Amino acid sequence: MPNFLIYKANIIRREEFNVTGKKTTIQSTWKMNIRAWKIWWKLCPRFFFSAGISSMVKALTPYVTIFLSAQIINELSGNQDVAVLAKWVILTLTYTSLCALLNSILKHWLNYEKSSAQSIDRQVYMKKMLDLDYEDIERQPIFDLYSQIIQTKYWSGWGIYKTLLFFEELVTAFFQILGGISLSVSLFAAKVPKGSELEPINHPLFAVGILMLLLLIAVLSPICKTMGDKYMTNYAKEARLGNRFFYFFGFMSHDKKRAADLRMYQQQENICHPRMAECTMFSAHSDIAKSAMGPMGLLHALSQGMSVILTGVVYLYVCLKAWAGAFGVGSVTQYIGAITQLFGGVSAFLTTVGAMQSNGEFLVSCFHFLDIPNRMYQGSLTTEKRSDRQYEVEFRDVSFRYPDTEQWALRHINLKFQIGKRLAVVGMNGSGKTTFIKLLCRLYDPTEGQIFLNEIDIRKYKYDDYINIFSVVFQDFQLLSLPLGENVAGAARYDSELAKSCLKNAGFETRFQSMPKGLDTYLYKDLDENGIQISGGEAQKIAIARALYKDAPFIILDEPTAALDPVAEAEIYSKFNDIVTDKTTVYISHRLSSCKFCDEIAVFHEGNVVQKGTHEELISDKTGKYYELWNAQAQYYNE
Known part of the structure; x- marks a missing residue:
């Protein structure tokens, strides 16, 4: 079985949360579009004004030209009055110029609003990601659903943003x-x-x-068009997968983190090119x-042929009536143009409705994601603001397993934090x-089980209030491509002196002094x-x-010195007691030597505090897990 097909099968198995491909009724499609x-309307109401006015002017402008041209031709084939001709010519030039100018201005306005909406479109999903319960963000099915929405958007544009284009097209039609109707009713x-x-x-x-x-x-024309477009939507899953292959392997050479490996192991020739060759999704031989x-x-x-037939029938009917003397030759121009535009509008309206139906199955995915509920109770009690930082946290018989798994990650944890003390949490990976x-x-x-803050279940506290008592350095922390000061403060406006002090306490002073722009120095070169x-x-x-800048009563460091050399590690730990002052501090570390200065050490093993x-x-308990871990690392401490 080819590697690509194996990978494809794995992707499809992971897409169990995928809801695209589900058939939608016309009623449900309209409901979803109205919701979109x-x-x-809440995010960018000006788009609807710009689309409405621009679409109206764009749709009616051809009729101005059709009507005025018909009057000129009628006069040329009739009385041929120079004054009347001059009037119609001047009116034609004037209105055509004004319409062209107005269309240009409105088109520029509409394009601006569309561009603004495109950037907002991504923010809709970003905001939902930030509002999701953290446990849902880590669930693979939900991440896959989000990825499908974004990949579909970049592949074909289907999704919530597409509904804006439908609105414009419907108004135009x-x-x-x-x-x-107004220009062709007199034809009949x-x-x-006699x-x-x-x-x-x-x-x-x-x-x-x-x-x-x-x-x-x-x-019939839009029906054929919709049926043809349906073939493309049916290949959505394969197209997303093809795009993932193309993006990953096609742009791998731009990834600076992989540059060394690509060269040392010739991965571009031995892996990237062969993998790209396996992915024939968009080749001439693809489905x-x-x-x-x-x-x-x-x-x-x-569909296009039907449009030509429609034009032919219009010409035949109008010309027959003109030949029989029902109206003048100038009216032929008016009626042919008006009826062609009229039924072109009908066709465009139905084509848009068909496209809305095709987009409906992708809207199901979008709204399925946006409707993921927040199950975590947000609490109602305000966390007490204590100047003495006397916050006591206790775990009482706490067990936990991650969503969608049966294995316990923690089992029967009982642990109480001593206020203002240093707790080290150690154990194997x-x-x-x-x-x-x-x-x-x-x-x-x-x-x-339950976790208590000052003898109250933490679930009863307002969520934002509760997390504000913690400063955390996670093992997989992320910095932003923004100025150093904003990274330290987590805000655009900050206390520069406090930021400098925190950098000094964290051991960054030497590097900071070499930065000519100080706190305004951008990290990385992205921006x-x-x-x-x-x-x-x-x-x-x-x-x-x-973490120090936040100045929270609890400070938690998850492997805080993993990327530091031993000298830098010793420097930070030697002064950390002075840095954290009266804060309750929790350290997670693999280096047991860093635990010596802590007031208490909790040893974890297989989800239990042993x-x-x-x-x-x-260390005096030679049968314990800590003694075993300490001796496994002792050779490094003695060197």
């Missing part, structure tokens, strides 16, 4: 139909003179028959290409240390070509400074 328009009222061989054309049934034929053709050259292409061709911290910060709620590249150890120091005590107490 309501969202957009509406005014196009309205203008066509105009009578062929005695003419074509007098039967005057019969109402003939007019009804022509109208029904034109309507049938106008309906999409075969459909384009087969049924999809045929249906699109039929996978022993539950980081999970313990996530529960403490209430990124997750316990599966069993500023003069930005600085920082090492992993320097980034960790900045993250520690950020030992508690000071370094001296734990």
Whole structure:
């Protein structure tokens, strides 16, 4: 089985949360579009004004030209009065120029609003991601659903943003139909003179028959177009996968983090090119290409052919009535243009409705994501603001397992934090240390048991209030490509002296003094070509400074010195007692040597707290886990 097909099968298995491909009714499609328009109305109401006015002017402008041109031709074929001709010519030039100018201004306005909406579109999903319960963000099915929405948007534009384009197209079609009716209604009222061989054309049934034929053709054209487009939506899953392959392997050479490996192991030639060759999603031999050259292409061709047939029927009917003397030659221009525009508007309206139906299944995914509920109770009690920082936290028989798993990550944890003390949490990888911290910060709620703050279940506190008592340096912390000061403060406006002090306490002073722009120095070069590249150890120091700047009563450091050399580590730990002052501090560390200065050490193993005590107490127990871990690392301490 080819590698690409194996990968494809794995992706499809992961897409169990995928809700695209579900059929939607016309009623449900309209409801979803109306809901999307309501969202957009709140986010960018000016788009609807710009789209409405621009679409109206764009739709009606051709009718101005059609009407005025018909008057000129009628005068040329009739009285040929120079004054009248001059009047119509001047009016034509004036109105055509004004319409062109107005269309240009309105188009510029509309394009600006569209561009603004495009950036807002991504923010809709970003805001939802930030509002989701943290445990949902880490669930793979939800991440896959979000990825599908974004990938579909970049592949074909389907999704919530597409509804804005539908609104514009519907308004344009509406005014196009309205203008066509106003200029073509007299066509069916105009009578062929009595005695003419074509007098039967005057019969109402003939007019009804022509109208029904034109309507049938106008309906068949968008039906064929929609059926053809459906082939593309049916390949959405494969197209997303193809895009992922193309983006990852096609742009891998731009990834600075992989540059060394690519060269050392010739991965570009041995991996990237072969993988790209396996992905034939958009090649001439793909299923999409075969459909384009087969049924999809045929249906699109039929759609265009129907439009040509419609124009031909219009010409035939109008010219027959003109030939029979029902109206002058100038009116031929008016009626042909008006009816073509009229039924073109009908066809455009139905084509848009068909596209809305195709987009409906992708809207299901979008709203399924936006409707993910927040199950975590947000609490109502205000966290007490204590100047003495006397916050006591206790775990009582706490057990936890991650969503969608059966394995317990923590089991029966009982632990009480001593106010103002230093607690070290140690253990092997996978022993539950980081999970313990996530529960403490209430990124997750316990599966069993309770966590108390000052004898009150933490779930009863307002969520934002509760997390504000913690400063955390996570193991996988992230800094932003923004000025150093903003990274430390986590805000655009900040106390510069406090930021400098925190950087100094975190051991970043020497590097800071070499920065000519000081706190205004950009980190990395994503947004500023003069930005600085920082090492992993320097980034960790900045993250520690950020935690100090928050000045919360609890400070938690998850592997805070993992990227630091032993000298820098010793420097930070030697002064940390002075830095944290009266804060309650929790350290997670693999280096047991860093635990010596802590008041208490909790040893985790396989999701349980197997030992508690000071370094001296734990090292004296030669049968304990701490003694085993200490001796495993002792060779490094003695060197």
